[in-house]
Amino acid sequence: MAEQTIGKISPNELLSETLRLKNDGYRLVAISCTNKEGIELTYSFDKEYDFINLRLNIDYDTTIESVSLIYPYAFLYENEITELFGVKITNISVDFDSTLYRIGVKTPFNEPKEEK
Amino acid sequence: MDKRTIIPFGPQHPVLPEPIHLDLVMEDEVVVQAIPQIGYVHRGLEKLVEKKDFQQYTFVAERICGICSFMHGMGYCMSVESIMDVEIPERAKFLRTIWSELSRLHSHLLWLGLTADAFGFESLFMHSWRLREQVLDIFEQTTGGRVIFSVVDIGGVRKDISEDMLKKIAALMDTFEKEVKEITDVFLNDASVKSRLVGVGVLTKQQAHDLGAVGPMARASGIEEDMRTQGYAAYGKINFKPIVAQSGDSYARTEVRIGEIFQSMDIIKQCIAIMPEGEIKVKIKGFPNGEYFTRLEQPRGEVIYYVKANGSKFLDRVRVRTPTFANIPALLETLKGCALADVPILILTIDPCISCTER
Amino acid sequence: MSILSITKTLFKSLLHGPYTEKYPYEKKVNFENTRGKIEINMPECIYCGMCERRCPTGAIKVEKELSKWSIQRLQCVQCSYCVEVCPKKCLTMDNQYTAPSFDKARDEYTNA
Numbered sequence: 001m002a003e004q005t006i007g008k009i010s011p012n013e014l015l016s017e018t019l020r021l022k023n024d025g026y027r028l029v030a031i032s033c034t035n036k037e038g039i040e041l042t043y044s045f046d047k048e049y050d051f052i053n054l055r056l057n058i059d060y061d062t063t064i065e066s067v068s069l070i071y072p073y074a075f076l077y078e079n080e081i082t083e084l085f086g087v088k089i090t091n092i093s094v095d096f097d098s099t100l101y102r103i104g105v106k107t108p109f110n111e112p113k114e115e116k
Numbered sequence: 117m118d119k120r121t122i123i124p125f126g127p128q129h130p131v132l133p134e135p136i137h138l139d140l141v142m143e144d145e146v147v148v149q150a151i152p153q154i155g156y157v158h159r160g161l162e163k164l165v166e167k168k169d170f171q172q173y174t175f176v177a178e179r180i181c182g183i184c185s186f187m188h189g190m191g192y193c194m195s196v197e198s199i200m201d202v203e204i205p206e207r208a209k210f211l212r213t214i215w216s217e218l219s220r221l222h223s224h225l226l227w228l229g230l231t232a233d234a235f236g237f238e239s240l241f242m243h244s245w246r247l248r249e250q251v252l253d254i255f256e257q258t259t260g261g262r263v264i265f266s267v268v269d270i271g272g273v274r275k276d277i278s279e280d281m282l283k284k285i286a287a288l289m290d291t292f293e294k295e296v297k298e299i300t301d302v303f304l305n306d307a308s309v310k311s312r313l314v315g316v317g318v319l320t321k322q323q324a325h326d327l328g329a330v331g332p333m334a335r336a337s338g339i340e341e342d343m344r345t346q347g348y349a350a351y352g353k354i355n356f357k358p359i360v361a362q363s364g365d366s367y368a369r370t371e372v373r374i375g376e377i378f379q380s381m382d383i384i385k386q387c388i389a390i391m392p393e394g395e396i397k398v399k400i401k402g403f404p405n406g407e408y409f410t411r412l413e414q415p416r417g418e419v420i421y422y423v424k425a426n427g428s429k430f431l432d433r434v435r436v437r438t439p440t441f442a443n444i445p446a447l448l449e450t451l452k453g454c455a456l457a458d459v460p461i462l463i464l465t466i467d468p469c470i471s472c473t474e475r
Numbered sequence: 476m477s478i479l480s481i482t483k484t485l486f487k488s489l490l491h492g493p494y495t496e497k498y499p500y501e502k503k504v505n506f507e508n509t510r511g512k513i514e515i516n517m518p519e520c521i522y523c524g525m526c527e528r529r530c531p532t533g534a535i536k537v538e539k540e541l542s543k544w545s546i547q548r549l550q551c552v553q554c555s556y557c558v559e560v561c562p563k564k565c566l567t568m569d570n571q572y573t574a575p576s577f578d579k580a581r582d583e584y585t586n587a
Contacts, residue, residue, distance in 0.1 A: 027328050030437040032422050044409065044420070049346060051409070073328050073445035094151075101155040101474065108163060172531040175554050243484060246494055260510035260568075266554045274559070275508075298484055306480045 006042070006053045011064050014043075017054060018067050021045050026052070028067070031077040033085050035109050041087070043067070060086070068093040076100075084109050120148065123456070127156050131234045131460040134470035138463075142456065150451040152444060154474055161475040162434055169429040170196060170404060171270060180436065181472040182263050183226060184414045186219045188472075189268045191412045192434070194348065195423040196270050199404040206350075207394040208272035213350040214285075214387050215258075215265070217380045222251040223415035224373050224380075225296075227467050228303065231370065234460045235312040243299055250292060254285060272397030286388045289381045300374045313367040317450040317462045320364055329446040330439045331417020332372045333466055337364040343413035354386050366465045376415075403427055414439060416467045438472040509570040510553040513546060517584050519565035520544060526557035526566065536581075545583040548573045 009017055018028075026045040034040045041064075043054045058064065066089050068074045075094045081087050083098045086107035121142050127135035137153040164176050178189040190212055197204060229244035252262045258277050259265040267275050277285075303309055319329070324337040334341060335358060342358035344351045359375040361368035404425035412419050417439025424432040443466040450462055488494075496503055505511065522539040534550035535557060537543075558566045 027325065029328075029418075029442075030420050030422075030435075032433075032435045032437075034424055034433045036426075036432060042422070048341070049343075051411070053409070071328070072326075073442075076441060076444060101158045103155075103158065103160070108160065168531060172529070172556075175531045175552065175556075239485065240481060243488070249494075256509055257506045258508065260508045260555075261553075264552075266510070266552075274555075302480050302484075305477050307478045 005051070006055050008055050008057070011056055011058060011062060014054070014056065015065055015067065015070070018043070018070050021052070022070050028071040028074055031074065031081065033081045033087065033109075035085055039085065039087055041081075058087075061088070063088040063090055065090060066092040083107070119143070125459060129460070131230070131464065132468070133230060134468065136463070136468060136470050138451075138459075140451070140456070140459065145456055147451050147454055147456065147459065150448050152448065154444075154470065156474075157471045158474040162436070165431045165434050167430075170425070170431050173431065173434070174269060175266065177434070177436075178264055178266065178268075180475050181438075181469055183223050183469060184219065184416065184472065185264050186215050186268065187412055187414045187419070188436070189265075190216065190349075191410050191419060191421040191436075192423070193268050193270050194412075195408050195410045195421045196404055196425075198408045198410065199406045199423060199425055200270075200400060200402070202271060202398060202400055204272045204398055205395045206392045207276075208396050209350045210387050210391050211273050211277060211396065212268065213354075214277075214384055215267070216349070217384050217387075218251060218254060220415045221377060221380045222248050222255075224377050225251070227373060227415075227464075228299070228370075231461070231464050232303075232309075234464050235309070237309065240299065240302060247292070247295055247299065250288070254288070257281065269397065271400045272395070274397065276396050282388050282391065286385055289385055293378070293381055296377060300377070303370060303374065310367065312458075312461065313370060314365060316366045316458050317454060317465060318363075318365045319446060319450055323449060324364070324446065327446045327449055328442050330442045331414075331467075332369055332376070333417065333443050333446055335359065336361045336368040336372045338362050341418075343411050343418050346411070348410075348412065350387060353390065354383055356383055366461060369465050403429060404431070416440060416469060416472075417443065436472075436475055438469070438475075440466065440469050440473045444473075505570045505572075507570060510555060511569045511571045512548065512553065512573045513551060513555075513557065514567050514569045515544060515584055516565040516567070517544070519563045521563055523562060525560050525562065529556050529560050531556065541585070543583060543585045545581045547579060547581045549576070549579055 026047040029044040029046045032042045038057055038059045041056045045052045066078055072093055075092050078089050078092050079096045079100045082089055083100050084107060123140045123142055125138040125140055126132060127137045135156040139151040140147050141149040161176060161180060165173060168176060174189055174192060177192040178185050180188045225244050225248040229241040232240035232244065255265065256262050258281060259267040259275060267273055319337050321338040324334050324339055338360060340358055340360045356379055359372050359379060361371050405427035407424040410421045419439055420437040422435040426432050447463065447466050451459065454462060522537055524537045527535045527537045531554065532550050532552055534547045536545050555568050558568055
């Protein structure tokens with residue numbers, strides 16, 4: 001119900017779409033991640049209550065570029081995703097290198113021997 | 117060439133309500149840069165969806181935070197209701213609005229007390245928290261608990277408020293307004309308070325937009341954005357406008373939050389006047405299947421709930437993006453160029469709720 | 476701009492006296508809706524086990540063969556979900572809190 005647009009894109013288009021939304025005046029609201037038969041990333045943007053989501057479906061080994069060159073404050077979201085899910089993201093502006101939460105287990109949402 | 121030293125701030129500090137660590141790079145009493153470190157209260161609540169079914173998870177979602185606990189439960193239930201296409205009764209929507217506004221009232225009074233403690237004005241801190249006790253007594257009489265209510269459920273609410281209790285709350289709001297006005301006049305007009313707040317930590321409108329600030333932090337810099345105008349729960353039937361200030365310093369943020377206290381009392385009185393009769397809960401059948409994003413306005417800003425379900429008893433994923441998580445980069449920007457004695461006040465002006473940030 | 480603007484509130488609170496309850500000389504009276512602890516009306520219980528399945532923390536244990544219903548007081552979070560789902564309505568929420576204790580004791584009720 002209500003307005004929830006989810007657009008599917010591929011990893012190569014990620015930076016160009018993000019740059020187009022930034023020049024339009026959108027702000028980055030959240031980056032979410034789900035682990036179910038591959039990794040599903042959702043980037044959410046908002047401008048004056050208009051809510052847009054971009055979705056990427058990748059497998060466990062793909063590396064994607066960070067959007068912190070365009071939106072500098074995305075570093076917190078991306079550090080959390082690398083630490084909890086083990087997704088490979090390169091060029092984060094402030095990289096904590098998996099010490100943001102310092103948990104005992106390595107990537108708790110993406111244990112290598114579990115199957116969903 | 118000035119010498120640079122690094123001073124660690126936190127995680128234990130008398131002024132912080134919850135642990136956060138900052139490494140302050142200083143040049144002779146002026147802060148040049150701040151590097152944050154969070155993760156002291158990480159409990160892994162998002163992983164509990166694998167063990168608790170979707171109705172038991174309401175109780176876990178409420179316990180993410182102690183100050184904004186009702187709205188966490190409400191946001192989770194609203195997401196699941198949207199996935200299952202369930203329409204809750206009108207009276208339940210109004211009851212949820214009343215409890216949300218009472219939560220906002222008690223959270224802002226708590227924040228006022230902590231700010232007064234940050235610049236050393238202890239008697240003002242104690243008076244603000246004394247007024248907050250009256251709101252907590254209303255909670256205990258209507259829901260049974262002071263901090264964690266356990267009153268919201270998928271399909272409506274679990275307890276009703278009787279007619280006399282509603283009249284009592286409306287009458288209490290009138291006397292409460294006079295008492296709160298005495299305390300907030302001290303915050304806004306006293307010379308010693310103003311000398312600590314005016315001109316400290318300025319955030320311009322362009323900076324607030326570029327850094328993604330939400331809530332009173334963004335509204336104090338001139339950005340007019342309040343999720344309550346979208347009309348979820350009963351807000352579509354109530355008249356109110358978002359409160360905005362222009363100067364962008366700590367004094368403007370105090371003004372915005374004090375304005376929201378009086379606005380909340382007005383909204384509660386409007387709700388009680390037009391409250392409809394009827395049921396308070398709808399029975400739900402079956403399991404949810406689908407996904408949904410819900411956006412709410414907590415006392416600290418805009419919060420997003422993402423729930424993904426797959427048709428069985430257990431959910432796939434629940435993700436909560438809390439407002440303090442979005443305000444931390446704005447905090448790091450305002451810390452540049454301030455004196456060391458202003459650091460506690462600037463950390464408190466974003467209203468940090470660290471246990472929400474690191475569920 | 477004013478100075479010493481809190482003097483009016485200060486004088487009012489000096490004349491009013493303490494705002495807190497003088498515990499332990501006067502005890503606090505709980506409101507009637509306060510969620511204190513769970514009580515059970517044992518003769519009505521049919522040992523169906525619904526309360527055990529629905530409890531979010533797993534504090535309740537029902538044993539049908541021994542006619543025993545037990546609850547671990549320190550694990551219960553007083554959510555009153557069990558009160559809602561009981562088909563015989565034999566569970567109620569009392570408004571007095573559990574007494575503090577050192578160990579994790581279970582309270583057991585039998586109907587043997």
